[in-house]
Amino acid sequence: MSTEVPARSEATATPTAPHRMPGRESADRKQVTQGRWASMLLLPTLVLLAVVIVYPVINAVTMSFQKDAGLNPVTGFFEQGGFAGIDNYVHWLGQQCNGQACPPGTLGSEFWSAMGTTFFFTIVTVILETVLGFWMAIIMARTFRGRSAIRAAVLVPWSIPTAVTAKLFFFMFAFEGIINKLLGTQILWTGSEWPARWAIIISDVWKTTPFMALLILAGLQLIPDEVYEAAKVDGASAWQRFTQITLPLVKPALMVAILFRTLDVLRMYDLPAIMTGGANNTTTLSILVVDQIREGFNSAGAVSTITFLTVFLVAFIFVRFLGANAVGAATSSGKK
Known part of the structure; x- marks a missing residue:
């Protein structure tokens, strides 16, 4: 007798x-x-x-829309201030004093001068530091005896506090300092406009070029030696290897280094404040903010907000259009 097991239909099957x-x-x-x-x-x-x-930041922006306490020029009474709207910004950006153009020498007329001085320091110092830093990085990337000692020695200027560097170069650029002795000149380095500017630039370049060199060196060390060897086999010259291999591959690290230094110089305060006190047209935006704090916090809040927006705009341009993306550079480096 045979028994058959009935087949289970798909409709009644238990889902697995x-x-x-x-x-x-x-x-x-x-x-x-x-x-x-x-x-x-x-x-x-x-x-x-x-x-x-x-x-x-939020507090400074809020204060920038308030009036500073002081004497009312119309009534002659002391007033606590109040809501000012965009008057503080109009005062600085439009160089307006009570609805009229500010006379020369007032803080309103000094804003655009400080802006121009700040960008002058930024452009000149960053260019010099990039060129010198790239040159130093290429030398330190080579293999030679004593390379570790040279890399450690390069860090010495960068490790010195900025205030100490400023005071050191203040004595060096004095009228009877070592600079005039070596050059055989009698220049008032901190007593006239252009010598004072170049004294500040030289001081800043001496201190922060090692920072640029180390960042660029980190990018150079990510380039495989096989790429250069293949280029040499193909007959590429040293200049072609530099322009076709080194510059494109080191660009992420280079742009990040330039971005860091640009943002740093845009906030420069220590060197000009100690070496010249902001005199002889060496007043930067940061010095202007500190000077204005003594006159009124709310007006200084407007200047600091404009400075913050300027730095933010420069950083946005670098990251968005020039490829200075630290996160992207680190990601691409990790994939190599």
Whole structure:
């Protein structure tokens, strides 16, 4: 006697539950746990940044729309100020004093002069530091005896505090200082406009060129030696290897270095403040902000806000149009 097992139809078949690999569940759980720990560890840093950066920026912007307390020129009474709207910005950007053009020598007329001085220092110092830093980086990238000692020695100027560097070059550029002795000149380096500007530029280049050199050196070390060897086999000259291999491959690190230094010079304060006190047309935007604080916090808030927006705009142009993206550079470097 034969027994037949009835076939189960597809309609009545019990669906099979999807099988999950134990390793995948463990990996997902680990990723969630790591994300929570990362958030918990980053939270104190984010709170600290909000306290020391976000709050002062918001407070400065709020103050920039308020009037400074002082005597009313019409009534002669002391007033506490109040809402000023965009009057502070009109005062600085339009060089307006009570609806009229500011006379020479007033703070309103000094704004565009400080802006021009700041960008002059930025353009000249960044160009010189980039050229010299690239040259130093190429030398330090080669293999020779004593390379480690030279790399350590290059860090010495950069490690010196800016205030100490400024005071050091202040004595060097004095009328009876070592610069005039070596050159055999009698130049008032900090007593006239262009000598004072070039004294500040030389001081800044001496201090921060090693910073540029080290950042560019990091980019040079990511270029494989095989690329240069292949170019030599193909008959490429030294100039062709530099323009066709070195510059394109080191561009991410180079642009990040230029971005850092540009933003740093746009906020320059220590060197001109100590060497010249901002005299002889060496007043930068940061010096102007500090000087204006003594006159009124709200008006200084407008200048500081304009300075912040200027720095932000320059950083945006570098990252958006010139490719100075530190995150992108690090990602591309990790893929090589």
